[in-house]
Amino acid sequence: MEQQDFWKWAQRRAEKKRGATATGDLDLSELPPDLRLSIPQIQSLHAELGEQLGKVALILTDNRRRMVSVRKKKGRHRLRLHHMFVGCGEDVVCALADLARGGEQLDGARETIKDYISHNRDEISFDVEPEELEARGEVHDLQQILERWRDHLDDESLDEVLITWGRYGRGRRTIRFGSYDFDRKLIRLHPALDQEWVPPFFVEFIVYHELLHALYPPKQASSRRVVHTPEFRQMEKRFPRYEEAIAWERRNLPRFLEG
Numbered sequence: 001m002e003q004q005d006f007w008k009w010a011q012r013r014a015e016k017k018r019g020a021t022a023t024g025d026l027d028l029s030e031l032p033p034d035l036r037l038s039i040p041q042i043q044s045l046h047a048e049l050g051e052q053l054g055k056v057a058l059i060l061t062d063n064r065r066r067m068v069s070v071r072k073k074k075g076r077h078r079l080r081l082h083h084m085f086v087g088c089g090e091d092v093v094c095a096l097a098d099l100a101r102g103g104e105q106l107d108g109a110r111e112t113i114k115d116y117i118s119h120n121r122d123e124i125s126f127d128v129e130p131e132e133l134e135a136r137g138e139v140h141d142l143q144q145i146l147e148r149w150r151d152h153l154d155d156e157s158l159d160e161v162l163i164t165w166g167r168y169g170r171g172r173r174t175i176r177f178g179s180y181d182f183d184r185k186l187i188r189l190h191p192a193l194d195q196e197w198v199p200p201f202f203v204e205f206i207v208y209h210e211l212l213h214a215l216y217p218p219k220q221a222s223s224r225r226v227v228h229t230p231e232f233r234q235m236e237k238r239f240p241r242y243e244e245a246i247a248w249e250r251r252n253l254p255r256f257l258e259g
């Protein structure tokens with residue numbers, strides 16, 4: 001499966017599982033294409049909100065400035081939530097439902113939500129300070145992998161690209177295996193990939209994918225920014241073990257998300 005089809009696939013799966021519109025709409029289209037989430041956890045968040053509020057339209061976002069927004073339209077609740085809420089506990093779900101219902105005594109609910117955000121903020125942070133750059137992991141050496149690809153791809157625009165392991169901890173609900181910072185020309189890999197059971201070819205695949213972001217910048221197509229352009233996808237498929245990498249990811253994603 002191509003990564004660009006991931007959300008479509010996830011959504012189809014989600015729809016199939018919960019049976020048509022039992023809990024209302026679930027919109028994953030605003031999530032960044034490189035983010036991975038646990039589908040069962042998305043479904044249970046949606047279902048738990050549905051139990052409290054009836055039919056709920058749930059839109060998951062990557063908006064850090066506005067992590068929660070609730071609306072009621074024609075008697076139906078519509079919640080826009082940052083993806084960090086996937087996997088949250090019952091108390092947080094109740095607080096979200098209280099907030100959606102409205103009313104006057106919402107201080108407790110707001111407090112619970114604020115608390116949850118401040119405790120989980122680190123999980124979504126991808127920032128690494130310049131002095132923290134560290135390409136050498138415990139298992140995989142990213143610098144070596146980067147050099148090999150640079151030789152192979154032989155393109156001047158890759159000369160200044162830097163690489164580092166991300167700084168945050170392991171075990172989470174969402175994962176971005178890698179990211180590319182266009183301003184800093186910096187590739188960051190998720191530290192969960194620096195483990196013995198993660199095969200080198202998969203780490204190489206992620207580095208390759210991020211390098212392609214440097215070679216094929218996003219394009220604006222009408223109102224949409226296309227990050228993985230057709231050229232990008234074509235190049236990505238030229239990774240020697242492409243099918244194997246995609247299959248490995250699908251098989252092992254739960255292990256990353258629940259570990």
Ligand SMILES: [Zn+2]
Pocket residue numbers: 033034209213227228
């Ligand atoms: Zn990408």
